[in-house]
Amino acid sequence: MADPDRLDERLAEIRARHPGSQPEVVADVVRAVLATMSGDLSGQETSLLAEVEALGHTIACAKAEIAALRVDDITDNHIPFATDELDAIVEHTATATNAILSSCETLDNVASSVTGECAARLQDATTRIYEACSFQDITGQRITKVVATLKAIESKVAQIVFTFGGSGGSVATKVDALPAEAALLNGPQHPTVAMDQSDIDKLLASFE
Amino acid sequence: MSIDKSMNVLIVDDYKTMLRIIRNLLKQIEFNNVEEATDGAEALGKLRGGNFGLVISDWNMAPMTGLQLLQEVRADAKLKSTPFIMVTAESKTENVVAAKQAGVSNYIVKPFNAETLRDKIEKVLGHG
Numbered sequence: 001m002a003d004p005d006r007l008d009e010r011l012a013e014i015r016a017r018h019p020g021s022q023p024e025v026v027a028d029v030v031r032a033v034l035a036t037m038s039g040d041l042s043g044q045e046t047s048l049l050a051e052v053e054a055l056g057h058t059i060a061c062a063k064a065e066i067a068a069l070r071v072d073d074i075t076d077n078h079i080p081f082a083t084d085e086l087d088a089i090v091e092h093t094a095t096a097t098n099a100i101l102s103s104c105e106t107l108d109n110v111a112s113s114v115t116g117e118c119a120a121r122l123q124d125a126t127t128r129i130y131e132a133c134s135f136q137d138i139t140g141q142r143i144t145k146v147v148a149t150l151k152a153i154e155s156k157v158a159q160i161v162f163t164f165g166g167s168g169g170s171v172a173t174k175v176d177a178l179p180a181e182a183a184l185l186n187g188p189q190h191p192t193v194a195m196d197q198s199d200i201d202k203l204l205a206s207f208e
Numbered sequence: 209m210s211i212d213k214s215m216n217v218l219i220v221d222d223y224k225t226m227l228r229i230i231r232n233l234l235k236q237i238e239f240n241n242v243e244e245a246t247d248g249a250e251a252l253g254k255l256r257g258g259n260f261g262l263v264i265s266d267w268n269m270a271p272m273t274g275l276q277l278l279q280e281v282r283a284d285a286k287l288k289s290t291p292f293i294m295v296t297a298e299s300k301t302e303n304v305v306a307a308k309q310a311g312v313s314n315y316i317v318k319p320f321n322a323e324t325l326r327d328k329i330e331k332v333l334g335h336g
Contacts, residue, residue: 097225105232123236127322130229130236134319137226141268141297181275184306185268188297188318195299197317197324203304204315 071161079154086143097136104129141187213238215261220251222269233322248272267296282311291332
């Protein structure tokens, strides 16, 4: 297979020698030369060349369509808008959760000033509220995962457009190698597949 | 022998609301000497500068994760015997195995309830 770096160098040299040349013109010239060779080609070779030409046309159309996708809209507007909205959700739920916790702490203080069944019932109720408020942590982690996914999509789309559309601009092409522990940082699992506390207790007990 | 509830407990989580929830749940079971840290590095500094009888830590934090904190604690001659409970949403088998291999005392998956927290604390402090 040809060395792509070497090929790029040669193409750059040719472009430097012929600064006004157009790739479309080159294609026309190649097509014209092939037409003059038609008498020397077998039917199968002619058919194959026609297929290659059609394939080239399809690729050129695809490149033009991808280049027209306006990736700037995705990177400048859509993704930042979506991530800002998700950040706002986290902020609002945190504010609401803190308000609930403040009220709950007030109830706890009231519970400590009474005795008997009333105190027990109040504390039981506040315990349930504290437990329920942990939703904010779980939803926050899930939203963080969604934001990471959106950023990954943004990067992939930009890379595709850069590769096929040639619209310029720098695109990160390499993903940093992940440290070993990163594979263990997945956040909350979907409840239908996640291990629950009893599964974890059994797993831990198996080490004893 | 009863549990010494006057011991210092360090809770570590990058979500302030989670710290508040755990602090309140601990208060309900009469652990009142509770300090907070929002990542592993801050927690390690507090552990080295204080006298804590129990660590309750989240896993997924930056720059130092709960697992790294656990490894640092177990590698520190002064801290290595401190009971360490991981409280995390990470519930995959490989997470539990990695935590156990690093020397975790117990493992609680989020969301959890007050009873689970109390039960695990009693277990790691020798009364389960």
